[in-house]
Amino acid sequence: MAELDTRARDLRFSPLEAVSHRLVAASATDSVSATELPFTTQIGLRGDASDAAFVKAVKAAIGLAPPSEACTVAVKGDNRILWLGPDEWLVVAPDDVEGALLAKLEKGLAKLGAVAIDLTGNRTVIELSGPSARAVLEKGCYHDMHPRAFPVGRVVGTLIAHTQLFLERASDNPETFRLYVRSSFARHMAEWLMDAMAEFNESN
Amino acid sequence: MLLIDCPYCGERPEIEFSYGGEAHIARPENPGALSDKEWADFLFMRGNQKGAFRERWIHTQGCRRWFNVLRDTTSHEIYAVYKIGAPKPPAPGEKPVAAKKPAAKKPAALKKGAGK
């Protein structure tokens, strides 16, 4: 896939673009803020983490090994690999590198019975940050988000507001969560988040 | 709400999972050789035990993997969770011989059909 030309880049819009100004308004607080990280490259990986050749091929393409420990994230610079299942991962990288990454991955994985598939656009990322971020998420999630059960570097597939997502604790300072939400559910998630954040916004 | 110990992800709330009915029901190797009754037995007839029951669950919202659960159908107590293909952990009070019974019974019944 060729890299996006300028015109295509100008024409596209992200799942939460239409509510971005409202997200900014809802974030006018020191307690919690939400922003969309749009247009990330996303690549699904299937393979065997105990196969050294698979790990090597992924590492050569992305600079990161797929994490073998359940529910963890490997991060290096702007690239990350999320553990989704015992033989399944999601590569998340900056905008517009899916063509280059896929070419490298496919070359490395071709003979291994492993698969890399372009999932860019399947999900968008919402970053929720601030001292009250956890309190906001806990209103609609059964997962234990206390740091002792869910420290930085963890990711879980779970439900928030009845919506499936991958939830990552990305940082502790300030407390930051990344919500990988399917594009068609992103509006619903954003509306739910803004409602859940309202009590923390003192200007309301 | 049950807390189910996914063999891959650990303890998670029940809403992340979906139920898959009784476990260890092997699909007949040669369905064409079965009588209608035997085919219906395979499709529809289940143990429906009161007490310890082996059943399948899938971690739909998490790792999307199937696995087996040994659960008490009256108390909801989960005695064991084990991966597909792993040996069956015995139910409380169950002798190892009894644990093998259902597995031994099913292929025998199917063989009878295949011989017709």
Ligand SMILES: [Zn+2]
């Ligand atoms: Zn799981």
